[in-house]
Amino acid sequence: MTTEICQAEGSRETSVQILYDKKSKRIVANESAEIIRMLNQQAKPLGSALSDADRPGLFPQGDNNAGLRNAIDRLNNLIYVNINNGACKAGFSSSQAVYGAVITNYFNMLDELENRLAKANRPFLTGNTFTEADLRLFPTLYRHDPVYYVRMKLNGARILDYPLLCRWLCRVYALPGIPSNNSLVHCRQGYFGCSWNNVVALGPWASDELS
Numbered sequence: 575m576t577t578e579i580c581q582a583e584g585s586r587e588t589s590v591q592i593l594y595d596k597k598s599k600r601i602v603a604n605e606s607a608e609i610i611r612m613l614n615q616q617a618k619p620l621g622s623a624l625s626d627a628d629r630p631g632l633f634p635q636g637d638n639n640a641g642l643r644n645a646i647d648r649l650n651n652l653i654y655v656n657i658n659n660g661a662c663k664a665g666f667s668s669s670q671a672v673y674g675a676v677i678t679n680y681f682n683m684l685d686e687l688e689n690r691l692a693k694a695n696r697p698f699l700t701g702n703t704f705t706e707a708d709l710r711l712f713p714t715l716y717r718h719d720p721v722y723y724v725r726m727k728l729n730g731a732r733i734l735d736y737p738l739l740c741r742w743l744c745r746v747y748a749l750p751g752i753p754s755n756n757s758l759v760h761c762r763q764g765y766f767g768c769s770w771n772n773v774v775a776l777g778p779w780a781s782d783e784l785s
Contacts, residue, residue, distance in 0.1 A: 607654075614632040655679075687699070716761075720761065
């Protein structure tokens with residue numbers, strides 16, 4: 575379906591994620607960061623079942639939240655460059671030198687995030703509430719131990735080796751809707767099942783509690 579939609583737009587490439595307007599039959603956006611922010615800002619008109627009080631503000635508005643938005647934007651940039659995109663660059667690096675630089679930045683960023691969580695014993699990256707920065711970090715760290723540690727050659731350490739990041743990961747996973755929309759079985763099959771021998775890595779065993 576996604577391929578057909580992209581072809582109708584005249585695109586030679588297929589985006590993994592798109593926001594599609596069924597009425598106008600047009601792609602609204604194909605950048606995940608933009609889609610997250612759009613859906614967050616329009617959650618209520620789009621039919622969110624959560625009340626205003628219960629629905630998390632991933633990118634809080636208002637003058638009193640200007641500092642928080644700046645912090646989220648800064649974290650988003652660091653997380654994308656060093657973690658989200660860094661995982662792909664490590665796995666598909668063209669040389670040992672490129673791989674070495676990328677994996678160093680990846681784990682330096684994990685150290686920075688671990689230290690950030692340690693400050694004031696904060697439960698989430700920007701404080702006491704779950705924000706866009708947490709949402710954008712979660713998919714990569716969720717996949718790190720069972721997939722990226724092997725497939726993307728990010729074997730410097732496991733998330734299990736970072737006590738606060740590991741607790742953060744479990745805390746985010748426990749949020750409503752997260753477990754039902756994230757399957758490590760699917761992740762493993764997607765990354766390892768496409769290899770020449772179709773062998774899917776099974777470990778590490780200890781992180782299977784998140785599956």
